[in-house]
Amino acid sequence: MKFLDQAKIYIRSGDGGAGCASFRREKFIEYGGPNGGDGGRGGDIIIKGVSNLNTLIDFRYQQHFKAERGQNGMGKNRSGKNGEDLIIKVPVGTQLLADDKKTVIADINEEGQTIVLAKGGNGGFGNAHFKSSVNQSPRRANSGLEGQEMWIWLQLKLIADVGLVGLPNAGKSTFLHAISRARPKIADYPFTTLYPQLGVVYLADHEFILADLPGLIEGAHEGAGLGTRFLNHVERCQVLCHLIDGSQEDVAGAYKIIRHELKSYGANLVDKPEVIGLNKIDLLTEEERKKKCKALEKASGHQVFPISAGLGQDLNPLLYALLHYVRKEKEY
Numbered sequence: 001m002k003f004l005d006q007a008k009i010y011i012r013s014g015d016g017g018a019g020c021a022s023f024r025r026e027k028f029i030e031y032g033g034p035n036g037g038d039g040g041r042g043g044d045i046i047i048k049g050v051s052n053l054n055t056l057i058d059f060r061y062q063q064h065f066k067a068e069r070g071q072n073g074m075g076k077n078r079s080g081k082n083g084e085d086l087i088i089k090v091p092v093g094t095q096l097l098a099d100d101k102k103t104v105i106a107d108i109n110e111e112g113q114t115i116v117l118a119k120g121g122n123g124g125f126g127n128a129h130f131k132s133s134v135n136q137s138p139r140r141a142n143s144g145l146e147g148q149e150m151w152i153w154l155q156l157k158l159i160a161d162v163g164l165v166g167l168p169n170a171g172k173s174t175f176l177h178a179i180s181r182a183r184p185k186i187a188d189y190p191f192t193t194l195y196p197q198l199g200v201v202y203l204a205d206h207e208f209i210l211a212d213l214p215g216l217i218e219g220a221h222e223g224a225g226l227g228t229r230f231l232n233h234v235e236r237c238q239v240l241c242h243l244i245d246g247s248q249e250d251v252a253g254a255y256k257i258i259r260h261e262l263k264s265y266g267a268n269l270v271d272k273p274e275v276i277g278l279n280k281i282d283l284l285t286e287e288e289r290k291k292k293c294k295a296l297e298k299a300s301g302h303q304v305f306p307i308s309a310g311l312g313q314d315l316n317p318l319l320y321a322l323l324h325y326v327r328k329e330k331e332y
Helices: 172-179 251-265 286-300 316-331
Strands: 006-012 045-050 064-066 086-091 094-097 104-108 114-118 149-156 162-165 197-203 206-212 239-245 274-279 304-306
Touching: 006 114, 045 094, 045 104, 064 086, 086 149, 104 114, 114 149, 162 172, 172 197, 172 206, 197 316, 206 316, 239 251, 239 316, 251 286, 274 286, 274 316, 286 304, 304 316
Parallel strands: 006 064, 045 086, 162 206, 162 239, 239 274, 274 304
Antiparallel strands: 006 149, 045 114, 094 104, 094 149, 197 206
16 A cells, blocks of 8 residues: 555535425415425534554545535425535544644544534524514525535654664664564665555563654755655654664764754654664674774764664664663653
8 A cells, every 4th residue: 555644635514404485385274374494404524533544545536525415494394404424534643734734723643533624504494483473474594504615734643652763774674674564675775665664563561663764864854865754753753763774884974964854854853762773783893893883872872782683683672772762651
């Protein structure tokens, strides 16, 4: 299934049905009086969060959503039928934005959460509603009110406990493959990952969700490479897992590039807890490994976990460090 995390849709709630102007006419009944029924109410547009979706791809093929209008009132005091509500299902983690793409209307972050985004129009009154002691044969009836319409943006922010970041070719997809049942595309060239991948990590009696994001490059906040297109998915994460390619010369410089891009993006990403992994240690000598770990620790101020995702070597210490932060944030 193709990943899509943004979509623009048009919604319109149902119009209210018109009231009816009619009079009772029966044989041998001289003064029948008004008996026009009220119109039915238009259907609402309802947004509902569901857990069995993880992309907005369905909204690429349908962008217009209209609820059913109310039925017109009828004679013999028969009210029109209310229009059916239209329920639009979206993945949990979807934000609803106004047409300006900045104003947040709602945030769907729980399964089963619903919000009435556009209320249907009320039905009009029939002439029986206007009958009174001074006006016993009213000939007026109201039209139903129009429904609400608007364009909105849907923006999906994946709900994951851990966000996996790093430069292209840092081995993030290989790492995700090694620690979960996710099967992302793996190749020996940059930008293999073109959209976020999710994996569930089972560790001891615990589990957490990890999101692998497409690689960032220098200048990503200005649109270079894939830019910061997918960094919004990290905003909900409790901790960042920063992977560094140990086979490159300047590992400290690679670390600083990603930190600069996170800072330039904003949303307090640089303030999130961070666990650093030096990947591809199977390609290094013992002396090179120690030297690069020391350089990374000096640049980051954090402990560095040397690992080999390709060989599945020394992964547990890094995973337990991630689990520590995930549990700590959830308890808090």
